[in-house]
Amino acid sequence: MDTKAMFKLTYGLFVLTTESNGKINGCITNTAIQVANDPTRIGLAVNKANYTEELIQASRKFNISVIGTDADFALFKRFGFQSGRDVDKFADFADYTIKENGIPVITKGTNAFMTCSVTETFDLGSHTFFVGTIDDMDVLSDTESCSYSYYQSNIKPKPEKVGETPSGKVIWRCTVCGYEYEGDPIPEDFICPLCKHPASDFERVVL
Ligand SMILES: Cc1cc2nc3c(=O)[nH]c(=O)nc-3n(C[C@H](O)[C@H](O)[C@H](O)COP(=O)(O)O)c2cc1C
Incomplete structure (x- = not known):
């Protein structure tokens, strides 16, 4: 799936x-x-x-x-x-x-x-x-x-790179606003800088 x-x-x-x-x-x-x-x-x-x-x-x-x-x-x-x-x-x-x-x-x-x-x-x-x-x-x-x-493409500010994996291939995307955290794993206490939702509202995406 x-x-x-x-x-x-x-x-x-x-x-x-x-x-x-x-x-x-x-x-x-x-x-x-x-x-x-x-x-x-x-x-x-x-x-x-x-x-x-x-x-x-x-x-x-x-x-x-x-x-x-x-x-x-x-x-x-x-x-x-x-x-x-x-x-x-x-x-x-x-x-x-x-x-x-x-x-x-x-x-x-x-x-x-x-x-x-x-x-x-x-x-x-x-x-x-x-x-x-x-x-x-x-x-x-x-x-x-x-x-x-x-x-997502034209109005939302582009996400800053706040962390990077050696491969650069894993992101965590905020399911509320779409902000993308680069790095793996996302810190447990991470708070979305755009919509202030916690790490539990992010999903892991392998690009
Ligand atoms: C692009 C975007 C789409 C959103 N879509 C929804 C949605 O469909 N349903 C929802 O409950 N919240 C959605 N939200 C989140 C709420 O707007 C957000 O949590 C808001 O701060 C709630 O404010 P309130 O507590 O004053 O009602 C969305 C936020 C953004 C930025």
């Missing part, structure tokens, strides 16, 4: 936002997809460790901002590499507007939005799969949507 097959799956990228008890928050996700029509339904998988997951469980509503190829890495850093448990991601940030459901949508580096109400949740162990119906949606720009591979 070659686990690299998982990297052949294609994804879009989104800012998933929500609001609960006056607290607004959001995170980057690559898992939003249309799962049905009539009514149109969106499905998305959110890690239970994410503060956004906890807030959606409480509010039963979310918005999706579709990220475009014109997005800056700063957008990914703000929403994907820190938790709303530790920081207010909307502090000192002007590129959003609050929709009728009280939830922000991102207005810069995005090309469309959907506002959704949760109709079903599925417990998938590490993640919760939310299914929602769309209450409102609009196109914001004609810029092409940003795929996960476009992000």
